[in-house]
Amino acid sequence: MTYQIKLDVSGPPYGLRRRVFNGFKKHAFFKAGVFWHRLLRPKHFTNRGATEYGYTPREGERGSGRRFKNSYTAAKLKARGHTRPLVWSGQSLALSQQRRIYATSKGVRVTMPVRAFNFRPKNSNVDMAREFTAHTPAERELITNRFVAALSRQIRRATGRKTINI
Numbered sequence: 001m002t003y004q005i006k007l008d009v010s011g012p013p014y015g016l017r018r019r020v021f022n023g024f025k026k027h028a029f030f031k032a033g034v035f036w037h038r039l040l041r042p043k044h045f046t047n048r049g050a051t052e053y054g055y056t057p058r059e060g061e062r063g064s065g066r067r068f069k070n071s072y073t074a075a076k077l078k079a080r081g082h083t084r085p086l087v088w089s090g091q092s093l094a095l096s097q098q099r100r101i102y103a104t105s106k107g108v109r110v111t112m113p114v115r116a117f118n119f120r121p122k123n124s125n126v127d128m129a130r131e132f133t134a135h136t137p138a139e140r141e142l143i144t145n146r147f148v149a150a151l152s153r154q155i156r157r158a159t160g161r162k163t164i165n166i
Helices: 018-045 047-053 072-080 091-096 128-132 137-159
Strands: 002-006 100-103 107-111
Touching: 002 018, 018 047, 018 091, 018 100, 018 107, 018 137
Parallel strands: none
Antiparallel strands: 002 107, 100 107
16 A cells, blocks of 8 residues: 655755755655654544545445445444444554655655555445545645655755745
């Protein structure tokens, strides 16, 4: 499972060499990837996150058009004692805590060994991979702010200036 972040950034400011500036961007993208994994990923496994990201309703949930009694949601509640989204046994939740972050000067990829999200149930519109990598405009703004803060910090250290324009 892979989550990607890409942003457009103009050229190097203050006469910094492009190689140095690209190193700063790579570090800032790494920080943005860690931020997403540490603070935004866990929300995907909550009921609040399911409504916020617009997950497809499962059988037996409100809005699915199916009765609860013999549904997927009822079976999950009976067998596992919960109705959290993207979680059946907790294995996917545990596997998503492992990560590899690949940052470049053009973006970042956060990979996790969660293969179960790539399977699609037959005769269903559920796409767990899309649901897991969904984000809101507010979260995109948070990630962008984290990137800009890390990049600004790096440039300030290198140039000694307190304000920058990106």
